Amino acid sequence: MIRHDVVEPILLEVDQIYHLACPASPVHYKFNPVKTIKTNVVGTLNMLGLAKRVGARFLLTSTSEVYGDPLQHPQVETYWGNVNPIGVRSCYDEGKRTAETLTMDYHRGANLEVRIARIFNTYGPRMCIDDGRVVSNFVAQALRKEPLTVYGDGKQTRSFQYVSDLVSSPSHQRAHIAGHKSRFTCAHARTFPCWWLRRMLFPSIIQAPTAARLSLIDRLVHRPCS
Ligand SMILES: O=c1ccn([C@@H]2O[C@H](COP(=O)(O)OP(=O)(O)O[C@H]3OC[C@@H](O)[C@H](O)[C@H]3O)[C@@H](O)[C@H]2O)c(=O)[nH]1
Numbered sequence: 176m177i178r179h180d181v182v183e184p185i186l187l188e189v190d191q192i193y194h195l196a197c198p199a200s201p202v203h204y205k206f207n208p209v210k211t212i213k214t215n216v217v218g219t220l221n222m223l224g225l226a227k228r229v230g231a232r233f234l235l236t237s238t239s240e241v242y243g244d245p246l247q248h249p250q251v252e253t254y255w256g257n258v259n260p261i262g263v264r265s266c267y268d269e270g271k272r273t274a275e276t277l278t279m280d281y282h283r284g285a286n287l288e289v290r291i292a293r294i295f296n297t298y299g300p301r302m303c304i305d306d307g308r309v310v311s312n313f314v315a316q317a318l319r320k321e322p323l324t325v326y327g328d329g330k331q332t333r334s335f336q337y338v339s340d341l342v343s344s345p346s347h348q349r350a351h352i353a354g355h356k357s358r359f360t361c362a363h364a365r366t367f368p369c370w371w372l373r374r375m376l377f378p379s380i381i382q383a384p385t386a387a388r389l390s391l392i393d394r395l396v397h398r399p400c401s
Contacts, residue, residue, distance in 0.1 A: 181218030182210075188229055194222045195236045197271075199294075201264065202307030208266035215270030216277075223281045232288045235278045239295040239334070239362065240268045249334070252293070252360055275358070282357060295362035299338030309369060310335060310376075317380035329370030334362040 179185050181196045197214045198204045204211045219235065226233040242250045243258030250256075258268050281287040298310035306312075313323045336344075341361050 181221055182213050184221050185225065186228070187225065189225070189231050191232045191234070192222055192226050193234045193236075194219060194274075197236075197267075199238070199297075200307045201267070202305075204267045205263055208263070211266040212270040215267070215274045219274040219277050223277055223287065226287055227281060227285045232290075233278065233281070234290045234292065235274055237271045237275055237291050237293045237358075238267070239293055239360075240264065241272050241275060241293060243268055248332075249362075249364075249366065250360075252358055279357070289357050291358035293358065293360050293362075294341065295334040295336060295360070297336050297338050297341050297361075301338075309333070309372065313373060313376045314380065317377050320381065323373045323377055325369050325373055329373065330368050332366040332368045334364075334366045335372070336361065336363045 177185075177187075181194070196218055197211065198206075223233060225231070239250065241258070242254060242256040245254065246257050247254050256272075258272065259265060260269055262268075275291055278289050278291055282289045296308065296310070298308065302308075302311045304311065304315050316323050340363070344361060
């Protein structure tokens with residue numbers, strides 16, 4: 176294994192590049208916004224340059240956040256989004272949009288074989304307890320028997336997906352099929368408001384047998400962060 180910051184160029188002999196670098200939780204990517212956008216722009220350029228040099232296939236993990244504050248529900252891959260270029264989330268939204276642009280420009284200009292996976296709100300084992308995203312926050316708060324922090328009126332909706340569904344999804348499989356269209360959505364077909372998530376999670380965790388709760392705590396706290 177090599178530890179390397181994608182913001183710095185690197186020369187390797189590889190057949191495939193999975194470009195996953197970048198914090199995904201809003202709390203984490205807002206912590207150092209300049210580093211976040213650098214990772215998405217300079218880091219993506221470096222990885223695409225490497226892919227071109229060695230003729231590797233390239234996968235970019237993008238995000239539902241490329242749609243910004245969408246005016247269309249659900250978001251289809253042809254929707255261009257509604258993004259604030261100067262907001263606190265822009266380092267991530269616009270960074271990933273630029274990363275997508277660069278990926279498609281290398282595809283068109285250098286004939287690089289590319290895939291772009293637009294991943295929606297994903298949760299599951301190996302998340303940090305302080306990840307900051309809504310599902311792990313609610314689970315951690317319910318385990319501590321604290322009130323669940325629903326921001327705003329809780330009517331905001333998200334498409335949540337379990338991590339193993341993401342990995343085994345048909346969309347993910349398509350990433351491996353040569354010649355398939357270059358971008359695809361990785362999301363649950365339905366969206367749910369945050370208030371619903373609170374109503375569903377809290378009683379099921381509070382009423383769970385102690386052993387089940389301890390196992391959840393173990394999975395959240397004692398596993399390394401993904
Ligand atoms: O404790 C919390 C945390 C979050 N929320 C709300 O829950 C909703 C979801 O927020 P999250 O922090 O889980 O993350 P978001 O859905 O905004 O973005 C995330 O999902 C898409 C991924 O591609 C992105 O990488 C990731 O940023 C937001 O409306 C947020 O305000 C709460 O109500 N309470």
